[in-house]
Amino acid sequence: MVRNSILKWSFLQLLININFQPAFAAPSRQNLSHHEYDYVVVGGGPAGLVLVEQLTLHPQVSVLLLEAGPDSSLDPLVSTPAYWFETSAYLWNYTSAPDPALNGRTPDLWQGRALGGGSSVNGMGYCRGASSVFDEWAEISGNPGLAWNSMFEAFKATTHFQEDIHPEDQVAVNLTSFGNGPVEITTQRYQLSLDRPLVNLFKSTKNVPEIDFVSGYGIGVTEQTDAIRASNRTRSYAWNTFGWLAANRPNFEVRHDAWASRIGFTGKKADSVTYNDTLSNTMHTVTANKVVVSAGAIGSPQLLMLSGIGPTAHLEALNISVVHDSPMVGQNLMDHHYAQLVFEASPSLDTVWQFTGNATGRQIAEAEYDTNGDGLLGGVDGNVFSAIRLPDSVFAGLGNYHTSLPADRPHFIYEYATVPFQTQYQNQSVITPFMALVQPEGRGNVTLATNDYRDHPIINAAYWATPADKAAILYAYKDYRSLIGSPELKQYLPVELFPGANITSDEDIWSAIQQSSGSFHHPMGTVAIGSVLDENWRVHGVEGLRVIGSPAAPKIITCHTMATSYALGYRAAQDIIAADLS
Numbered sequence: 001m002v003r004n005s006i007l008k009w010s011f012l013q014l015l016i017n018i019n020f021q022p023a024f025a026a027p028s029r030q031n032l033s034h035h036e037y038d039y040v041v042v043g044g045g046p047a048g049l050v051l052v053e054q055l056t057l058h059p060q061v062s063v064l065l066l067e068a069g070p071d072s073s074l075d076p077l078v079s080t081p082a083y084w085f086e087t088s089a090y091l092w093n094y095t096s097a098p099d100p101a102l103n104g105r106t107p108d109l110w111q112g113r114a115l116g117g118g119s120s121v122n123g124m125g126y127c128r129g130a131s132s133v134f135d136e137w138a139e140i141s142g143n144p145g146l147a148w149n150s151m152f153e154a155f156k157a158t159t160h161f162q163e164d165i166h167p168e169d170q171v172a173v174n175l176t177s178f179g180n181g182p183v184e185i186t187t188q189r190y191q192l193s194l195d196r197p198l199v200n201l202f203k204s205t206k207n208v209p210e211i212d213f214v215s216g217y218g219i220g221v222t223e224q225t226d227a228i229r230a231s232n233r234t235r236s237y238a239w240n241t242f243g244w245l246a247a248n249r250p251n252f253e254v255r256h257d258a259w260a261s262r263i264g265f266t267g268k269k270a271d272s273v274t275y276n277d278t279l280s281n282t283m284h285t286v287t288a289n290k291v292v293v294s295a296g297a298i299g300s301p302q303l304l305m306l307s308g309i310g311p312t313a314h315l316e317a318l319n320i321s322v323v324h325d326s327p328m329v330g331q332n333l334m335d336h337h338y339a340q341l342v343f344e345a346s347p348s349l350d351t352v353w354q355f356t357g358n359a360t361g362r363q364i365a366e367a368e369y370d371t372n373g374d375g376l377l378g379g380v381d382g383n384v385f386s387a388i389r390l391p392d393s394v395f396a397g398l399g400n401y402h403t404s405l406p407a408d409r410p411h412f413i414y415e416y417a418t419v420p421f422q423t424q425y426q427n428q429s430v431i432t433p434f435m436a437l438v439q440p441e442g443r444g445n446v447t448l449a450t451n452d453y454r455d456h457p458i459i460n461a462a463y464w465a466t467p468a469d470k471a472a473i474l475y476a477y478k479d480y481r482s483l484i485g486s487p488e489l490k491q492y493l494p495v496e497l498f499p500g501a502n503i504t505s506d507e508d509i510w511s512a513i514q515q516s517s518g519s520f521h522h523p524m525g526t527v528a529i530g531s532v533l534d535e536n537w538r539v540h541g542v543e544g545l546r547v548i549g550s551p552a553a554p555k556i557i558t559c560h561t562m563a564t565s566y567a568l569g570y571r572a573a574q575d576i577i578a579a580d581l582s
């Protein structure tokens, strides 16, 4: 009952929002008269913003959101899809610790740092992946709301699908997999010249079906759907959807540029949050009846440990007084790691070089985009998404982790970008095909470097960390390389630039993998439900403290993680409302 009325009300709000768009972002610094907030939520990414939007539907509840980053909604680099890789002003510039599998290399692990979190800087690819992952979550956590059937409703409640005004893509999208939620999902308008040939090649050589990745399927190929507003090809993300809905309500207050340093406790009850107002460089403490941390998979375990919740020996070594010994805080880190190829693009092939490497090209692209979102700038750069399961033989003698994954789970996703990832190719028209291990056996961890909240934590990312993970990337690297290098694509991709024709032995290929490995920026699992958290997202051993979103996922999913972060926020909101407000 409660749920139905919430859905109806969200839809009404959505209509209001669509019809009466404010000319600029809603006011984001207003003071409530409360001295104590019912909820203080730390972190304004997809999970946090869905939660505050759902909580503030209840007029008796007061909610304060603290977000370390700024409001970036007026920045064209954020709103223009093809410029997503130029949003570095809104990032936590994390790097992983020297990784033993990479000969000590330290790939970046950027995370979003603005209202909207990762959804304000990410590549906007929208997918959900294999349904069996969510059923496994429900088992691990004891929370039936995480099973696919229920998560499917949460995916629908957070999004709607809007056909583009001139769709060029031939994408099969099951419209019944979307609902009436605020985030707008669409397909590409401008079809990149490589996309269709590559999809066809996957279908014929990999024997995979062309499917959508929003209806529960894990394995196949598609031209992906994206979180882009179809009318004018601008980014649809957590702040200009859920955030703006909440911002108009009197029981909500948001403070951006508010960097939380510590959660305060009275005994074992969380009751305050201290933060740095980085606009004035002053520290403030707000009191809260309940605190919810939605600070992403790196920021959340860091804030918990700084506040005395984590492995005792680690905290004591840093002179942090222990509130509760919670050994799994920061453990169980999973991410999607990739390795790259680089191919020279023929002149006819669409790449970002058309507008980054050529002033005339940039003018043309900007003029096209300014009319109504047409052209290269209105889409993401490289839109083919293929999810592949490797043959069992790859893992012979290397244990049964990968071979025993449920049948709908892919081991790898194969994609490509029209952007050079390595600066040495910045002045050339190239594409970067990359393959990411999506169900890694290895687990990383996040620990504190110091007890100063301003210092980045130490992130052991665990690249290719088990013999089976290493065998998997070696196989996939060769597999995708031969596919991309096949005769059908020669007219588009005449020359392999990296690793290059002379790299043929397994030893040299492994070295190319080590040099070109990076993070897809999909960390999950560091404050997991079913281990650190009880089934209602509460941190075991203390009161009044919850963690939601990507850190709370018990295992990583099989595709990009944004869609799931929205749905996790939605599921947590329903659980919190049911437990606290009824």
Ligand SMILES: Cc1cc2nc3c(=O)[nH]c(=O)nc-3n(C[C@H](O)[C@H](O)[C@H](O)COP(=O)(O)OP(=O)(O)OC[C@H]3O[C@@H](n4cnc5c(N)ncnc54)[C@H](O)[C@@H]3O)c2cc1C
Residues within 6 Å of the ligand: 042, 043, 044, 045, 046, 047, 048, 066, 067, 068, 069, 110, 111, 112, 113, 114, 115, 116, 117, 118, 119, 121, 122, 123, 124, 125, 126, 127, 258, 259, 260, 261, 294, 295, 296, 297, 299, 300, 303, 520, 521, 522, 548, 549, 550, 551, 560, 561, 562, 563, 565
């Ligand atoms: C570069 C990049 C590209 C990506 N591409 C895609 C893609 O194409 N498709 C896809 O599905 N997913 C993509 N992702 C992943 C996706 O964006 C994340 O999975 C998702 O945003 C996670 O949501 P969240 O709410 O759990 O955390 P986040 O989005 O990380 O939000 C956490 C928020 O908390 C804030 N915060 C952290 N610490 C503090 C603190 N101490 N005080 C106050 N605030 C704090 C952060 O600034 C941030 O805004 C990408 C991510 C990145 C970074």
Ligand SMILES: *[C@@H]1O[C@H](CO)[C@@H](O)[C@H](O)[C@H]1NC(C)=O
Residues within 6 Å of the ligand: 029, 030, 031
């Ligand atoms: C909010 O309250 C603070 C502290 O009391 C005050 O300095 C500030 O001016 C107020 N802001 C608004 C918009 O009223």
Ligand SMILES: *[C@@H]1O[C@H](CO)[C@@H](O)[C@H](O)[C@H]1NC(C)=O
Residues within 6 Å of the ligand: 088, 089, 090, 091, 092, 093, 113
């Ligand atoms: C991250 O790095 C970019 C580019 O170097 C810089 O512009 C940005 O300010 C940095 N972000 C933070 C939060 O320091």
Ligand SMILES: *[C@@H]1O[C@H](CO)[C@@H](O)[C@H](O)[C@H]1NC(C)=O
Residues within 6 Å of the ligand: 174, 176, 177, 215
């Ligand atoms: C579309 O989704 C519905 C509901 O999940 C399902 O019953 C139907 O089989 C799907 N159709 C296709 C073509 O996948």
Ligand SMILES: *[C@@H]1O[C@H](CO)[C@@H](O)[C@H](O)[C@H]1NC(C)=O
Residues within 6 Å of the ligand: 021, 079, 229, 231, 232, 234
């Ligand atoms: C794009 O369209 C949305 C409505 O769908 C509107 O709110 C927004 O202001 C538009 N943005 C630009 C840059 O025109």
Ligand SMILES: *[C@@H]1O[C@H](CO)[C@@H](O)[C@H](O)[C@H]1NC(C)=O
Residues within 6 Å of the ligand: 276, 277, 278, 281, 282, 283
């Ligand atoms: C507040 O944050 C700024 C960075 O934005 C930092 O330079 C400053 O030291 C911080 N202030 C305190 C008191 O922690």
Ligand SMILES: *[C@@H]1O[C@H](CO)[C@@H](O)[C@H](O)[C@H]1NC(C)=O
Residues within 6 Å of the ligand: 319
């Ligand atoms: C440890 O913390 C206590 C109080 O919190 C402080 O007095 C002491 O100086 C700290 N010691 C170190 C080595 O930082």
Ligand SMILES: *[C@@H]1O[C@H](CO)[C@@H](O)[C@H](O)[C@H]1NC(C)=O
Residues within 6 Å of the ligand: 358, 359, 360, 361, 364
């Ligand atoms: C720059 O772009 C224009 C317009 O697309 C094109 O005609 C021209 O050949 C390009 N120049 C170079 C050097 O690629």
Ligand SMILES: *[C@@H]1O[C@H](CO)[C@@H](O)[C@H](O)[C@H]1NC(C)=O
Residues within 6 Å of the ligand: 423, 424, 425, 426, 427
């Ligand atoms: C690319 O061109 C820019 C500007 O001319 C130059 O500064 C840079 O060094 C070049 N990079 C490479 C890898 O050649």
Ligand SMILES: *[C@@H]1O[C@H](CO)[C@@H](O)[C@H](O)[C@H]1NC(C)=O
Residues within 6 Å of the ligand: 331, 444, 445, 447, 460, 462
């Ligand atoms: C974190 O992971 C690294 C690399 O696997 C490992 O050496 C280290 O012991 C782990 N640290 C903790 C605290 O678990």
Ligand SMILES: *[C@@H]1O[C@H](CO)[C@@H](O)[C@H](O)[C@H]1NC(C)=O
Residues within 6 Å of the ligand: 500, 502, 503, 508
């Ligand atoms: C492959 O060729 C490149 C460029 O000619 C050279 O730098 C590299 O050392 C060669 N690698 C091997 C393993 O032969």
